[in-house]
Amino acid sequence: xxxxxxxxxxxxxxxxxxxxxxxxxxxxxxxxxxxxxxxxxxxxxxxxxxxxxxxxxxxxxxxxxxxxxxxxxxxxxxxxxxxxxxxxxxxxxxxxxxxxxxxxxxxxxxxxxxxxxxxxxxxxxxxxxxxxxxxxxxxxxxxxxxxxxxxxxxxxxxxxxxxxxxxxxxxxxxxxxxxxxxxxxxxxxxxxxxxxxxxxxxxxxxxxxxxxxxxxxxxxxxxxxxxxxxxxxxxxxxxxxxxxxxxxxxxxxxxxxxxxxxxxxxxxxxxxxxxxxxxxxx
Numbered sequence: 001x002x003x004x005x006x007x008x009x010x011x012x013x014x015x016x017x018x019x020x021x022x023x024x025x026x027x028x029x030x031x032x033x034x035x036x037x038x039x040x041x042x043x044x045x046x047x048x049x050x051x052x053x054x055x056x057x058x059x060x061x062x063x064x065x066x067x068x069x070x071x072x073x074x075x076x077x078x079x080x081x082x083x084x085x086x087x088x089x090x091x092x093x094x095x096x097x098x099x100x101x102x103x104x105x106x107x108x109x110x111x112x113x114x115x116x117x118x119x120x121x122x123x124x125x126x127x128x129x130x131x132x133x134x135x136x137x138x139x140x141x142x143x144x145x146x147x148x149x150x151x152x153x154x155x156x157x158x159x160x161x162x163x164x165x166x167x168x169x170x171x172x173x174x175x176x177x178x179x180x181x182x183x184x185x186x187x188x189x190x191x192x193x194x195x196x197x198x199x200x201x202x203x204x205x206x207x208x209x210x211x212x213x214x215x216x217x218x219x220x221x222x223x224x225x226x227x228x229x230x231x232x233x234x235x236x237x238x239x240x241x242x243x244x245x246x247x248x249x250x251x252x253x254x255x256x257x258x259x260x261x262x263x264x265x266x267x268x269x270x271x272x273x274x275x276x277x278x279x280x281x282x
Contacts, residue, residue: 006039007031007106007136008098009074010113012152013042015059016068018172019110019143019150026138027108028073034136036105037075041098043082045195057197059152059159064176064243071279078102091116095129106136145170162200164249173276174207174245175199181242182225190219190226190242203250205263207277209243214277218263219244220255231260245277 009027013020024040031038044062046055060068066077080086089097094116098104107130115121123139130137143150150170158167159175168174177196182189201221208217208228218229226244247270250262 004037005103005105006037007034008102008104009040010107010109013040013065013069014152015155015171016065017150017155017170018145021072021172022143023108023110023140024072024074026140030106030108030136030138034105038073039076039078040069040074041078044079045082047082056156058195059156059197060176061178061193064178067280071276088117091121108138110140111142156197159197159199162202162249164246174247176243176245178241178243181240188228190228192225203254203259204246205248205250205266207245216263216267218259229260231264
């Protein structure tokens with residue numbers, strides 16, 4: 001329970017894409033008009049793990065989702081444990097909990113938001129409940145990019161196909177992946193979280209977030225993890241957390257020194273520092 005009033009953006013926010021960015025901007029705007037904080041309410045794991053017995057692979061881990069949500073203007077993020085009690089909660093009770101336990105001074109949701117037992121709650125019912133309770137709200141319409149609806153499902157398919165630059169367009173920022181640096185030496189290996197949707201194996205031009213700064217790196221993705229090449233400096237020490245921001249899939253067959261050269265060439269030609277990375281805390 002929180003005593004702090006806040007406008008709540010509602011959603012799972014897997015991937016934190018352009019559709020989510022529109023929702024978060026509306027939340028930030030309403031919070032500023034009401035003079036309250038802006039918060040995102042999400043869940044610790046995908047609801048479908050319980051409702052359907054299996055969940056799709058995640059685009060981002062929870063820590064990366066929190067970092068992206070805050071980079072897009074949220075003052076705080078509430079990650080609720082999605083358990084059977086919450087799954088069976090009637091939508092009316094969930095609505096009351098938003099106001100009474102989580103300090104909801106206003107609510108913002110997307111066009112396809114559903115909640116409550118068996119997904120009985122939807123945007124129309126939520127709007128009606130807000131009006132009856134005198135709670136300000138914004139229902140954000142469907143967002144499109146290049147004529148297509150922005151969705152986590154479509155982005156997941158693009159990542160699995162290795163169409164990284166197209167996926168980044170729908171995300172509105174470079175794809176993020178955070179893992180654990182496993183060893184030092186000539187290369188650094190990164191353990192990939194098991195719950196993530198797979199990114200197509202191959203070599204990628206990345207920026208690696210290490211100790212508060214971003215460094216050019218090439219990531220070679222394999223089933224067991226990622227081998228990282230740092231063409232301009234020594235790899236980081238083993239045992240630490242490391243974040244990769246993915247920009248481009250390198251040509252098939254590139255390996256060794258060629259991977260490092262192609263990565264440096266890519267970043268030397270990049271004129272604008274990527275959206276959001278200057279706001280993400282490492």
